[in-house]
Amino acid sequence: METISLEDAKRVVAAAEKKAADIGCPMDIAVVDGGGNLKAFVRMDDAFLGSVDIAINKAFTAVAFKMPTEDLAKAAQVGEPIFGINTTNDGRVVIFGGGVPLRRGGDIVGAVGVSTGTVPQDQEVAEAGAAAF
Amino acid sequence: METISLEDAKRVVAAAEKKAADIGCPMDIAVVDGGGNLKAFVRMDDAFLGSVDIAINKAFTAVAFKMPTEDLAKAAQVGEPIFGINTTNDGRVVIFGGGVPLRRGGDIVGAVGVSTGTVPQDQEVAEAGAAAF
Amino acid sequence: METISLEDAKRVVAAAEKKAADIGCPMDIAVVDGGGNLKAFVRMDDAFLGSVDIAINKAFTAVAFKMPTEDLAKAAQVGEPIFGINTTNDGRVVIFGGGVPLRRGGDIVGAVGVSTGTVPQDQEVAEAGAAAF
Amino acid sequence: METISLEDAKRVVAAAEKKAADIGCPMDIAVVDGGGNLKAFVRMDDAFLGSVDIAINKAFTAVAFKMPTEDLAKAAQVGEPIFGINTTNDGRVVIFGGGVPLRRGGDIVGAVGVSTGTVPQDQEVAEAGAAAF
DSSP states (O other): OOSSOHHHHHHHHHHHHHHHHHTTOOOEEEEEETTSOEEEEEEOTTOOSTHHHHHHHHHHHHHHTTSOHHHHHHHTSTTSTTTTGGGSGGGTOOOSSOEEEEEETTEEEEEEEEESSOHHHHHHHHHHHHHTO | OOSSOHHHHHHHHHHHHHHHHHTTOOOEEEEEETTSOEEEEEEOTTOOTTHHHHHHHHHHHHHHTTSOHHHHHHHTSTTSTTTTGGGSGGGTOOOSSOEEEEEETTEEEEEEEEESSOHHHHHHHHHHHHHTO | OOSSOHHHHHHHHHHHHHHHHHTTOOOEEEEEETTSOEEEEEEOTTOOSTHHHHHHHHHHHHHHTTSOHHHHHHHTSTTSTTTTGGGSGGGTOOOSSOEEEEEETTEEEEEEEEESSOHHHHHHHHHHHHHTO | OOSSOHHHHHHHHHHHHHHHHHTTOOOEEEEEETTSOEEEEEEOTTOOTTHHHHHHHHHHHHHHTTSOHHHHHHHTSTTSTTTTGGGSGGGTOOOSSOEEEEEETTEEEEEEEEESSOHHHHHHHHHHHHHTO
């Protein structure tokens, strides 16, 4: 009764790790299942300690709101409709790019979250992970 | 000694659910009593996981500050008087629309909170719920 | 992509409510899905405020450890193997009866949690809810 | 400047996973570094959701107090010297077996934490992981 198997999660993490190595930026990489619960995680050597939480919660956020975190970011800016959403859910909502849903058919069954680089780097690595799903 | 009965709360939830179905947007819907404590909740199929917390806390916020959360939002913007209020109360204060007080006579005896849609959708569904009270 | 539909959750809640009424003990009743996330909740009139949290977290616990909370209780007593487990998971683990898994085929796809009565009453009402699944 | 490399952490996780498969008990497995910060994690298919937190925090605890969590357990029982320690550190201290330090020379440079099985099973799998370090 798993929405995403560990084998699938490891393949996503491995693809993200490879992309992170290719672009020369070590990353924290997390995969959560369709319930937002952690399935697999790695912190690459020299990646940020502070990004353990961010990677895990980017993945949580992408499942929790069924969209990439970069989309959520736009609506959460100052003066935009959901400004302040990042303080809900016990502070687990991350409102910048790097969290990407994992889809099977039309359904979101998990997500990958990446953190340590610039936001475009995090996003690129997360997308590489998701592409391997 | 209930400010709002479960029967009343269920009628509010049912009206909100019906409106959510009518506009084609599944929602998380919460009703709290005059003490801000949860009375009834539903997460419609396909509504956001991350909106469980937000719906409940929109309702809490509307009771806690005796106003619709959309009113609170205006005063909580950058540069406005209560900027930062969303980090008080252990992060339970939600500063965008979708939380609406429930009134009996002139008194606020509870609130309904709705989340998953756009803010106008959340507000519309919360108002439909409140109208059934 | 729901492990348990709202229709199913409502049927469980209704059966638990009926049993609670039959035994003359108003209850807080919660249903969570297979990811431990809240799907439906009611606080019956005169049920405990403090049992909102307990009912929700009994249901969470039954999913999180794939067993009724009464089974977990035995092993969590003083001097027993997992004494102290109730302070893990941010204090969400409830170690007395009233949380019962919901099964489809051999899989646990959710749980019902009940609180306000004595532990045997909570358990009886939770089982009545689960039987309606 | 890593106390434990990701390569080392993965070897520990893999050895623990293999042992868990051998004894027929899927596990949550976490490795933390000498700072107590998460380095690698897997949740095997069918392992407990509630053990994500426990596995990570068993590893944290083993580093935080420089001993296997089973040793800590003895001193944390009712009437013993550090009864209550499990509520310190924001509830991150786990007081039953399954967290084992990783040593290089005489120094503790990390720990492995395992959860889902019985405490002896968790301990056995954690020791298998540590032996691969």
